[in-house]
Amino acid sequence: MEIDWITVSAQVVNFLILVWLLKRFLYQPVIRAMDRREQKIRNRMDEANSREQEAINEKQSYQQKLASFEQEREDLLEETRQEARQTRSQMLDQAREETARVRSHWMREVSEEKTAFIDGLRHQSLDVVETVIRKALQDLADERLEERIAHTFVRQLHALDDTTRETMGRSAEPATIATSFELDPAQRSTLTRAVHELVGAELTVNYTRAPELICGIELTCESQRISWNLSDYLEELTASIEKAFEPLETTGPGA
């Protein structure tokens, strides 16, 4: 148990030197290295965090964009649907109008055709009837019939009302008697006499032929006309036939 004080002082110096040496070569470098490493790790962590944040932001923005795209798409679809509906209804309306137009056109054509047909039918039937009657009457016409006609005409002159009679009697122009057949002189004098007696004594009477008066006789004087012929009957027949066809014209196919 002896203490060598020289050794003690040497050891104190040695220890202090060792403290300095280790501080210089051990503690400081090692701690600095560790701190720098920690700093680096912290930096990397910060960087990673910032990148993560960035990525999250990016993701959110993309999600928002996606959502807006979706919304836009939905809107567009809705718009398109609306348009389609509109177009459809428009086209339907157009089609309806077109159909109605075509239909009315067709109806008009049909009715025109029908009218034309009926007209044709009427004229034709009238023509036929007239021809038949004309033929029959022409075949039948003989002196006796002509006499009967003249007789009937005289009866008509008897049945004249006073106004007509006076108007015709005062006429300065000659009266004209047209017949569809040739009158013999006896008949002519009978007729002239009847005219003088019944209408006016001063009237001059001329005679003409008028084949269009089927089996008829006609007195024309001062725009007054007295006649008996089959044309009048035929006209009456025509009128009645037209009357018979009228319901057909008014009741169209659409009715």
Next chain:
Amino acid sequence: MTISPDSIVYWQWGGFTLNATIVFTWLVMALLTLGSWLVTRRLSEGPELSRWQNLLEVLVVGIRDQIAQVSHQQPGPYLPFVGTLFLFIAVANLLNVIPGYMAPTGSLSTTTALAICVFVAVPVFGIASKGAGQYLQHYIKPTPLMLPFNVIGEISRTVALAVRLYGNIMSGTVIVAILLSLTPYFFPVVMQLLGLLTGMIQAYIFAILAMVYIASATSVQERDEPDEQQQTPRSEH
């Protein structure tokens, strides 16, 4: 039988004797410095570490954590002093397994020198931390009557530091020496292993006690926030 390496004198010049204590101290110093230098001249700051750097980092971090745990203060200012105490004593003791080596810590001169260093370091750190007036006040607390006892306590604990380390290491060496003469071959090896354990424990005790003394001198006003300091022991160097 040689008890103290002080008595082995290699060279003498005037009043200065170059004895085994100093020589082996130099050896330990050279070993520590060279080892540190070899490793720390190529330090990696990235995630890839060499094994030696890893070892040194574990050592330094371990010492720092111990200091922070004991003192409840930032370990930065105390690390070189306390860490060197631990490393020097530990290496000096561990090398005991080498035949022909004599631990400088087995010399009362060395342990006294280290204890004196602690004895001086305590007021130095205390004054640096709190200022001279406040530091000196703690000698007359709780009453001025305690002044002599405080002074005696200061000295006696220093002596205890020196003698404890010296006694342990010296006794280990002596026991092995005695056992070698009584039961050679096997039993001394076991005792040698025990000596390694004892050497490590003594290094730890010496450094921790030094830290406790320093902490008691510096940490009076800093005791209020120990938790906060404990949570961030590595943020300062």
